[in-house]
Amino acid sequence: MDKHLVLSILVAAIGAGTPFVFAALGELVTEKSGVLNLGVEGMMLVGAVTGFIAMTKSGSLLLAVVCGMASGVAMAAVFGLLTLTLMANQVASGLALTIFGVGLSAFLGLDYKSFSLPGVNELPLPLLSELPVVGKLFFSHDILIYASFILFAGVSWFLYRTKAGLILRGIGEAPKSAHALGYNVIKIRYMAVLFGGAMAGLGGAYLSVAYTPVWVEGMVAGRGWVSLALVVFATWRPARVMFGAYLFGAITIAQFHIQGLGIEIPSQLLSMLPYLATIIVLVVISRDAKTIRLNSPASLGITYHPEA
Amino acid sequence: MNFSKKQIVASLVSLACFAAFSMTAVAADKLKVGFVYVSPIGDAGWTYQHNQGRLEMEKNLGDKVETKFIESVPEGQEAERVIRDLAKSGYDLIFTTSFGYMNPTLKVAKMFPGKYFEHSTGYKTARNVGTYMCRFYEGRYMAGIVAGKMTKSNTLGYIAAFPIPEVIRGINAYTLGAKSVNPDIKVKVIWVNSWFDPGKEREAAEALITQGADVITHHTDSTAPVLTAEEKGVYAIAYHSDMSKYGPKAQLVAVTHNYGDLYTKIAKAVLDKTWKSEKIWNGVKEGSIKLAGMNPVVPKDVVALVEKTRQGIADGSIHPFQGPVKDQSGKVVVEAGKSLSDKELLGMNYYVEGVQGDIPK
Numbered sequence: 001m002d003k004h005l006v007l008s009i010l011v012a013a014i015g016a017g018t019p020f021v022f023a024a025l026g027e028l029v030t031e032k033s034g035v036l037n038l039g040v041e042g043m044m045l046v047g048a049v050t051g052f053i054a055m056t057k058s059g060s061l062l063l064a065v066v067c068g069m070a071s072g073v074a075m076a077a078v079f080g081l082l083t084l085t086l087m088a089n090q091v092a093s094g095l096a097l098t099i100f101g102v103g104l105s106a107f108l109g110l111d112y113k114s115f116s117l118p119g120v121n122e123l124p125l126p127l128l129s130e131l132p133v134v135g136k137l138f139f140s141h142d143i144l145i146y147a148s149f150i151l152f153a154g155v156s157w158f159l160y161r162t163k164a165g166l167i168l169r170g171i172g173e174a175p176k177s178a179h180a181l182g183y184n185v186i187k188i189r190y191m192a193v194l195f196g197g198a199m200a201g202l203g204g205a206y207l208s209v210a211y212t213p214v215w216v217e218g219m220v221a222g223r224g225w226v227s228l229a230l231v232v233f234a235t236w237r238p239a240r241v242m243f244g245a246y247l248f249g250a251i252t253i254a255q256f257h258i259q260g261l262g263i264e265i266p267s268q269l270l271s272m273l274p275y276l277a278t279i280i281v282l283v284v285i286s287r288d289a290k291t292i293r294l295n296s297p298a299s300l301g302i303t304y305h306p307e308a
Numbered sequence: 309m310n311f312s313k314k315q316i317v318a319s320l321v322s323l324a325c326f327a328a329f330s331m332t333a334v335a336a337d338k339l340k341v342g343f344v345y346v347s348p349i350g351d352a353g354w355t356y357q358h359n360q361g362r363l364e365m366e367k368n369l370g371d372k373v374e375t376k377f378i379e380s381v382p383e384g385q386e387a388e389r390v391i392r393d394l395a396k397s398g399y400d401l402i403f404t405t406s407f408g409y410m411n412p413t414l415k416v417a418k419m420f421p422g423k424y425f426e427h428s429t430g431y432k433t434a435r436n437v438g439t440y441m442c443r444f445y446e447g448r449y450m451a452g453i454v455a456g457k458m459t460k461s462n463t464l465g466y467i468a469a470f471p472i473p474e475v476i477r478g479i480n481a482y483t484l485g486a487k488s489v490n491p492d493i494k495v496k497v498i499w500v501n502s503w504f505d506p507g508k509e510r511e512a513a514e515a516l517i518t519q520g521a522d523v524i525t526h527h528t529d530s531t532a533p534v535l536t537a538e539e540k541g542v543y544a545i546a547y548h549s550d551m552s553k554y555g556p557k558a559q560l561v562a563v564t565h566n567y568g569d570l571y572t573k574i575a576k577a578v579l580d581k582t583w584k585s586e587k588i589w590n591g592v593k594e595g596s597i598k599l600a601g602m603n604p605v606v607p608k609d610v611v612a613l614v615e616k617t618r619q620g621i622a623d624g625s626i627h628p629f630q631g632p633v634k635d636q637s638g639k640v641v642v643e644a645g646k647s648l649s650d651k652e653l654l655g656m657n658y659y660v661e662g663v664q665g666d667i668p669k
Contacts, residue, residue: 004518005518005519008514008518009518012511012514012515012518016511113348113349113350113380115350115351116351116352116530116531116535116554118535118554119535119539207507211507211510212506212507212509212510212530212532212535213535214506214530214531214532216504216506216530217348217380219506219507221505221507252511253511253514253515256498256500256508256511256512256514256515256516257515257518257519259497259498259499259512259515259665260465260496260498260515260516260519260665261519262496262664262665262666264666266668266669267499267501267668268501268668271501
């Protein structure tokens with residue numbers, strides 16, 4: 001394979017990986033606070049449909065993104081109400097949220113089925129995009145992809161370089177101790193859950209507005225579940241989440257190139273490859289039991305009862 | 309006031325008779341036609357075209373018909389229920405417009421021998437079940453001529469759904485059309501294993517463009533390939549519907565299928581009581597296959613050549629699979645002076661010379 005081909009696969013991989021970046025980084029923050037929200041798929045779908053409707057009605061990308069995020073927040077708020085205020089089981093509530101999101105998005109999108117939008121223009125950054133290789137790879141995308149880079153930097157900085165991030169992680173490890181120190185566990189978990197919802201909504205909106213600008217029922221097609229898996233396999237490290245997302249994207253793109261080049265591998269097998277390869281690679285790089293224990297939030301998925 | 313039992317029964321019976329009479333009276337002057345669609349209508353694609361046909365039929369026959377459609381009906385069990393409900397609620401002619409409705413349609417048809425069923429793209433008929441489909445390959449051949457003339461890289465990209473004869477026939481006809489004007493043509497095929505998946509279709513289109521294809525076409529349902537071609541500045545040939553709205557610069561032409569005349573004819577036959585179970589396979593000649601949305605960048609002489617080919621196909625002097633046709637290994641599959649029969653066309657399972665790669669097994 002020549003250099004040009006490899007580069008173009010990598011460029012396309014960034015686009016294909018971006019919905020995972022949004023959704024998985026959001027879920028990572030949620031999980032770091034000790035809450036497991038399995039409703040990512042549902043939140044992405046609702047974000048996708050509201051983003052699409054907003055874009056169709058207004059033609060404004062900003063409004064589409066805001067609506068997508070707001071609807072993700074609304075979905076997450078329902079989840080928060082159930083699990084944090086009413087203390088329902090997180091796994092069951094998350095699954096219910098996904099099932100609810102599938103139905104709700106189909107209903108909301110009833111009048112928009114199979115309609116298409118013009119898409120979002122690429123916005124090459126001046127000077128930076130002219131750099132060899134790197135320019136094409138990182139600085140010749142649409143604005144939402146740049147936003148995902150900023151999100152990654154922001155989440156990494158927040159979690160590991162700020163006091164607020166330390167508190168959030170502390171709550172995910174030992175909510176009782178955090179409570180004893182005077183932190184409002186429920187409030188902080190609410191914020192983490194809502195942030196996760198906003199990011200899932202944004203990931204969904206990116207899909208329906210920029211990546212494949214059409215609305216199709218169930219168009220998220222399991223990306224929410226892959227995002228959840230990425231967080232676990234990346235052992236809750238933002239950089240590994242990014243790597244996993246782009247790896248998944250790259251293999252998704254590469255399988256089509258392999259077909260186009262006429263290499264004889266059954267296309268059904270190729271369709272499986274992104275899932276297999278991503279899981280294997282992430283398991284291998286994170287196989288150290290100690291890092292897993294260190295990074296996985298100790299109270300993940302456990303309901304916190306303030307009075308208890 | 310006292311009613312005897314007899315009086316009550318008598319009045320009930322006469323009421324029932326009256327009701328039955330009024331129902332038959334309505335049914336006699338209005339034919340109720342039902343349509344079952346596999347996907348939402350949307351604004352382009354397979355189901356959109358069938359729905360256009362329904363609307364055209366309504367326009368042609370006016371108040372002689374009353375139509376109803378049910379969209380997004382999954383193939384299989386669910387379809388059987390929907391078709392049965394239509395038949396039960398007085399629909400006398402029912403069009404089922406997806407391959408997977410074949411067995412459900414036949415099953416329901418057996419339960420309602422007095423109703424008429426038309427199944428699209430199937431191969432099984434019954435006394436009250438006919439089938440209909442279009443000779444897409446004729447349109448593909450003409451589109452291939454446009455692609456062969458407009459490509460600069462001599463590489464054409466084809467996004468395909470499933471390796472079944474219908475799709476393979478389209479790939480081959482397209483290749484033969486392109487090669488008829490440009491012998492150096494190569495066609496690259498990517499299988500996405502889905503009829504409708506905008507994400508995969510987009511990714512496949514991007515891969516083909518990167519590998520040098522400068523005209524993209526698709527045998528899938530979404531607008532994603534045309535949108536991607538527009539974005540990347542290459543040409544596209546749309547399928548099902550005119551998609552020039554999504555790729556005003558990209559779309560060279562669209563291969564479309566049209567059902568208005570056919571639906572009108574079938575409904576009329578039912579109204580006139582002349583309906584017979586048939587296997588209809590209409591093409592350019594009957595106006596079922598048309599090219600639409602020709603881009604002004606296509607030179608006049610190419611447009612004229614396409615029109616000449618259209619006439620030739622319509623009057624039978626041109627056949628897309630006219631010998632000599634060679635397969636990929638160079639073996640002659642259609643001898644000079646011969647063309648493929650319908651039966652051979654329906655079972656096509658090889659690529660012609662010029663297509664790259666292998667058919668997935």
